Amino acid sequence: MSFFKVCNLSISFGGLAALNDVSFEVQKGQIFAIIGPNGAGKTTLFNCINGIYTPDEGEVFFKDQKINGLRPDRIARLGIARTFQNIELFNHMNTMENLMLGRHLHMKSNLFRGVGMWGPHSFAGQEEIAHRRKVEEIIDFLGLQSARNQPVGGLPYGTQKQIELGRALASEPEFLLLDEPCAGMNAEEKQDMIFWIKDIQDELGITILLIEHDMNMVMDISDHILAINFGGMITEGTPSDVQKHPEVLKAYLGEEDGEGSA
Amino acid sequence: MDMKRSYYEDVQLFTSGVVVFWFVALLLFLGLLPFLFKNYYVYVANYMAINVIVALGLNLLVGYTGQISLGHAGFFAIGAYGTVILMTLLRCPFLLALLAAALIAALFGFFLGLPALRLEGPYLAIATLGFGLTITQVIGRSEFFGGRQGLHTPELWVGPWHLTTDRDFYYLLIPITVMLTVAARNLIKTRVGRAFIAIREADIAAATMGVNLVFYKTLAFAVSAFYAGVGGGLYAFVLRFIEPEIFTLLMSIMFLAMVIVGGIGSIMGSIVGACLLSWMDLQLRNILSIPYLGDWLETLSQSYFSITGVSNIQYIVFGLILILIMLFEPLGILGIWLRTKRYWKTWPF
Ligand SMILES: Nc1ncnc2c1ncn2[C@@H]1O[C@H](COP(=O)(O)OP(=O)(O)O)[C@@H](O)[C@H]1O
Ligand SMILES: [Mg+2]
Numbered sequence: 001m002s003f004f005k006v007c008n009l010s011i012s013f014g015g016l017a018a019l020n021d022v023s024f025e026v027q028k029g030q031i032f033a034i035i036g037p038n039g040a041g042k043t044t045l046f047n048c049i050n051g052i053y054t055p056d057e058g059e060v061f062f063k064d065q066k067i068n069g070l071r072p073d074r075i076a077r078l079g080i081a082r083t084f085q086n087i088e089l090f091n092h093m094n095t096m097e098n099l100m101l102g103r104h105l106h107m108k109s110n111l112f113r114g115v116g117m118w119g120p121h122s123f124a125g126q127e128e129i130a131h132r133r134k135v136e137e138i139i140d141f142l143g144l145q146s147a148r149n150q151p152v153g154g155l156p157y158g159t160q161k162q163i164e165l166g167r168a169l170a171s172e173p174e175f176l177l178l179d180e181p182c183a184g185m186n187a188e189e190k191q192d193m194i195f196w197i198k199d200i201q202d203e204l205g206i207t208i209l210l211i212e213h214d215m216n217m218v219m220d221i222s223d224h225i226l227a228i229n230f231g232g233m234i235t236e237g238t239p240s241d242v243q244k245h246p247e248v249l250k251a252y253l254g255e256e257d258g259e260g261s262a
Numbered sequence: 263m264d265m266k267r268s269y270y271e272d273v274q275l276f277t278s279g280v281v282v283f284w285f286v287a288l289l290l291f292l293g294l295l296p297f298l299f300k301n302y303y304v305y306v307a308n309y310m311a312i313n314v315i316v317a318l319g320l321n322l323l324v325g326y327t328g329q330i331s332l333g334h335a336g337f338f339a340i341g342a343y344g345t346v347i348l349m350t351l352l353r354c355p356f357l358l359a360l361l362a363a364a365l366i367a368a369l370f371g372f373f374l375g376l377p378a379l380r381l382e383g384p385y386l387a388i389a390t391l392g393f394g395l396t397i398t399q400v401i402g403r404s405e406f407f408g409g410r411q412g413l414h415t416p417e418l419w420v421g422p423w424h425l426t427t428d429r430d431f432y433y434l435l436i437p438i439t440v441m442l443t444v445a446a447r448n449l450i451k452t453r454v455g456r457a458f459i460a461i462r463e464a465d466i467a468a469a470t471m472g473v474n475l476v477f478y479k480t481l482a483f484a485v486s487a488f489y490a491g492v493g494g495g496l497y498a499f500v501l502r503f504i505e506p507e508i509f510t511l512l513m514s515i516m517f518l519a520m521v522i523v524g525g526i527g528s529i530m531g532s533i534v535g536a537c538l539l540s541w542m543d544l545q546l547r548n549i550l551s552i553p554y555l556g557d558w559l560e561t562l563s564q565s566y567f568s569i570t571g572v573s574n575i576q577y578i579v580f581g582l583i584l585i586l587i588m589l590f591e592p593l594g595i596l597g598i599w600l601r602t603k604r605y606w607k608t609w610p611f
Contacts, residue, residue: 050470052466052469071469072470073473076469076470076471076472077472082470088464088466089463089464089467090463090468092463093463096272100456101456101457101460101471101473104456104473107453108453109452110453110454111449111481113452114449114451114454114455115445115449117448117451118448119274120270124448127453128269128270128272128273128451128452129269132272133269136269167471171471
């Protein structure tokens with residue numbers, strides 16, 4: 001059984017190919033990184049996996065089940081969670097509530113049970129207590145105690161990124177997609193994030209698909225790397241292999257036009 | 263500290279003894295109100311309570327789920343006509359008829375929610391507006407619904423009690439209103455309500471976390487329509503007579519104004535907005551009978567503002583007040599409320 005596989009994926013917007021015949025396979029337990037300059041199609045790839053976009057061609061398999069064409073919430077239910085490059089939090093909710101939404105799939109209270117929350121012993125009351133306790137563990141893990149009851153819209157950028165990670169973790173995924181989790185963070189926040197990502201792999205056994213621009217970080221924590229540009233695959237392999245590829249060298253090691261050529 | 267309790271504190275209604283005190287005090291006041299005020303104010307209270315019910319439901323849709331409806335008078339009409347017809351034709355007891363009519367309204371809400379999946383903002387506003395207008399037209403043209411002549415409500419019996427006065431009706435209406443208020447509040451504190459709010463805040467993120475947008479958007483419409491249906495069924499018995507002309511676009515807009523003036527996405531805002539606008543609506547109807555000022559306003563209205571010659575100055579004053587409120591409190595009355603609450607943290611909602 002393959003854990004996760006993308007086969008010949010293509011999608012274009014108004015005649016412009018954002019992804020062109022992309023194929024790769026992720027092994028269970030890996031941290032698999034996708035690198036490439038801005039506009040390469042990395043986020044578009046995530047959106048295809050998530051069911052936000054429907055690819056023009058190609059297929060996506062999760063544990064041998066074809067998932068492209070399914071609704072995003074169906075895909076989430078299979079155990080795939082993600083974070084967004086441009087933070088997509090529920091701004092007026094506090095941290096606890098944002099993470100509680102991450103528990104949505106695991107909770108059962110329907111309309112009638114919710115309305116009938118008459119006290120801590122009602123079904124919805126019991127469920128709220130149980131799941132808030134679970135979420136509290138994640139809040140502790142990510143050190144978000146001070147943000148617990150704050151509306152997240154007003155929190156610092158780095159904290160918001162952490163909360164997004166927390167929300168994804170709250171859904172207890174098997175496969176986690178992280179879209180530039182360290183972008184815009186300061187050095188200390190970055191260190192924390194790297195630490196957590198490793199912990200998520202080691203302790204929680206979650207497989208991670210990671211988009212990141214910070215080459216040091218990518219080379220440090222990835223098991224496998226895929227480099228793309230202009231929607232096409234450039235190279236794929238272990239960090240040391242990919243690092244040697246001339247186009248990757250050109251794009252990431254010092255040359256001015258690397259980012260600019262996107 | 264008992265951990266179990268501390269997690270329930272996040273969602274519980276009564277966070278302290280003081281809150282319980284205020285809640286009981288409010289209930290006591292509501293219970294005694296008919297004895298403290300003269301009958302007209304009981305009628306006013308009934309009118310307010312019905313609007314509170316509708317505003318709560320509309321706020322669940324507009325404020326919490328981030329959708330829009332300009333057709334709530336349609337659901338209100340379905341509730342009113344449904345209740346009366348089920349009672350007269352099928353001899354349903356009142357509460358059963360009310361529930362059934364509200365469920366029919368909810369079903370219509372569900373179907374109106376389907377286009378909401380594809381439409382947003384102004385497009386959805388127009389679709390719901392079309393729905394509201396259609397309902398009134400259909401009712402007005404059908405003999406079954408009494409056509410333009412309207413329908414008289416039957417005698418009101420609830421169990422062994424024959425409700426004849428506004429005061430009798432008040433004691434039926436207030437418990438229903440309190441129940442629906444607490445229900446709405448519980449809803450938004452639990453899983454389904456969180457999904458509603460998540461859709462408003464970031465629908466794509468909500469979907470990728472497992473929220474079925476189709477289901478929850480249509481559910482929000484259905485719940486909202488249910489509230490409007492209950493309100494309509496009760497309103498029929500406040501008026502004791504219903505006709506299609508009551509359920510106009512203006513009524514839909516009025517419901518929306520209650521939510522916006524009170525405060526989008528707030529239970530307390532729904533209540534305050536509904537009470538305030540109900541009050542203004544009733545008072546401004548009398549504006550022309552104020553000595554001197556009324557005469558002057560009538561002349562002004564007829565010579566400058568009216569197209570048909572009918573005086574419409576009350577709507578102009580009404581609109582003016584709304585504009586002023588929104589100018590000074592863009593968050594609605596809720597804005598004032600939030601500031602007060604910072605000093606006074608002991609209210610349940
Ligand atoms: N919804 C969309 N409509 C039109 N063009 C899009 C859309 N989404 C992505 N694109 C285009 O696809 C290309 C890849 O974008 P993206 O995947 O965001 O790049 P990356 O994440 O690698 O920086 C860009 O040229 C972008 O403009
Ligand atoms: Mg991107």
